Amino acid sequence: MPHSINELIELIIPPxxxxxxxxxxxxxxxxxxxxxxxxxxxxRLIEVVKEMCQxxxxxxxxxxLLIIETLVVLKSKKVLPDFYQLLEQCMDTRVKNxxxxxxxxxxxxxxxxxxxxxxxxxxxxxxxxxxxxxKFALFYDLIKFKSEKLNAIxxxxxxxxxxxxxxxxxxxxxxxxxxxxx
Numbered sequence: 001m002p003h004s005i006n007e008l009i010e011l012i013i014p015p016x017x018x019x020x021x022x023x024x025x026x027x028x029x030x031x032x033x034x035x036x037x038x039x040x041x042x043x044r045l046i047e048v049v050k051e052m053c054q055x056x057x058x059x060x061x062x063x064x065l066l067i068i069e070t071l072v073v074l075k076s077k078k079v080l081p082d083f084y085q086l087l088e089q090c091m092d093t094r095v096k097n098x099x100x101x102x103x104x105x106x107x108x109x110x111x112x113x114x115x116x117x118x119x120x121x122x123x124x125x126x127x128x129x130x131x132x133x134x135k136f137a138l139f140y141d142l143i144k145f146k147s148e149k150l151n152a153i154x155x156x157x158x159x160x161x162x163x164x165x166x167x168x169x170x171x172x173x174x175x176x177x178x179x180x181x182x
Contacts, residue, residue, distance in 0.1 A: 005040050008033075012041060013066055021066070030073055042074050049082045057089045060101035072108045083109050091121070099128040100138065107141040119145050126153060136168035143176050151176070 012029055014020035033041065045067050052063055063086065071079045087105040090098050102125045106118040122142060129135050135157075142150040157169035 005044055008037065008041060009044055012070060013045070013064065016064055016066070026066070026070060027073060030070065038074055042071065042076050042078070045071055045074075046076065046079050046082060049079055049086065053082055053085045053089065057086075057092075057095055059096040060090050060098040061096070063090065063101045063105075065101065065104050068104055068108050072111050075112070077112060080109065080112055083112075087121075099125045100134050103129075103138055103141055107144055110145060119147055119150060123149060123153065132162055132165050136165055139168050139172040143172050146176070 012026045014024060030038070030041075048064075048067055049071070055062075057063065068083070071083075083105055087102065087109065089095070090101045090105060092098075103122050106121040106125075109115050110118040110122075122145065126135075126138060126142065129138060139154050139157075142154055151173065154169050154172055157165045158173070160166045160169065
């Protein structure tokens with residue numbers, strides 16, 4: 001294990017580029033942390049989110065989604081006020097590339113406190129996602145709501161002519177179905 005909290009953070013949140021993030025999964029690392037280490041990581045990541053909130057967000061691509069997702073894995077309730085603030089900033093229509101970040105933040109908030117208002121935000125912002133790669137990645141966020149309305153959005157892609165969109169829609173809904181029947 002790393003010797004300092006900074007080394008641990010670098011291990012859990014590698015640089016945000018293809019070389020370091022492609023195929024990366026920090027969940028096994030997080031699962032092997034002691035309770036004390038988890039609290040240290042949580043506190044440090046919350047500091048980073050607070051710093052994001054202090055900056056004027058002009059391009060949502062500058063928000064590191066791995067940090068948000070990691071705080072959800074850590075089940076951090078302490079970060080919720082900062083997530084709400086960051087979500088509000090990213091919802092500003094002047095922010096470039098906002099839709100994916102808004103959906104990930106809204107999903108994170110929902111996972112942490114079941115705020116039903118997040119479903120409406122996700123539904124609205126999904127329609128603004130143009131990239132098929134972002135869409136099929138976001139299917140896995142939409143499904144977390146276990147909502148008929150959001151599942152219907154995913155279902156609309158089952159017979160899509162684009163293989164990747166169709167495949168991921170089917171896979172995502174199949175996974176949801178299998179979880180319900182277990």
